[in-house]
Amino acid sequence: MVRTCIGDRSELEGKTIGEIAIDDRLGMRVIAVRRKGKWVYSPSDSYTLEKGDVIIAKGYTQGKELLLEMAKGEKCEV
Numbered sequence: 001m002v003r004t005c006i007g008d009r010s011e012l013e014g015k016t017i018g019e020i021a022i023d024d025r026l027g028m029r030v031i032a033v034r035r036k037g038k039w040v041y042s043p044s045d046s047y048t049l050e051k052g053d054v055i056i057a058k059g060y061t062q063g064k065e066l067l068l069e070m071a072k073g074e075k076c077e078v
Contacts, residue, residue, distance in 0.1 A: 001057070001058045002028070002057055002058070002064045002067060002068065003054065003056050004067060004071040005053065005054050005055070006049050006050060006052060006053045006055065006071055006072075007072035008051065009072050010051070010070065010071050010072045011070050012049050012070055013050060014049070014050070015049060016047060016048050016049070017030055017044070017045050017046075017047050017049070018044075020049075020070075022063075022067065026059065026060070026062075026063035026067055027059045027063040028057040028058065028059035028060065028063040028067050029057060029058055029059055030043055030055055030056070030057045031057060031058055032055075033047065033053050033054065033055055033056075034053065034054040034056075035050065035052070035053050035054075055071065
């Protein structure tokens with residue numbers, strides 16, 4: 001399981017979960033997103049990620065590292 005934030009230079013910002021194909025590319029599944037203090041559980045493929053979003057995902061260890069790199073959010077508050 002991994003928790004990260006969508007940072008300033010993230011390639012994930014403005015893209016939907018379906019567009020970035022986290023499941024297929026990384027072997028990770030987004031289980032929740034927190035935006036402006038509110039949680040969205042099991043977000044759909046059409047959910048668009050924004051800067052500052054906190055993502056919680058689970059899956060393979062290799063996918064975890066790639067997701068952290070793509071998000072470019074070192075620290076985040078939940």
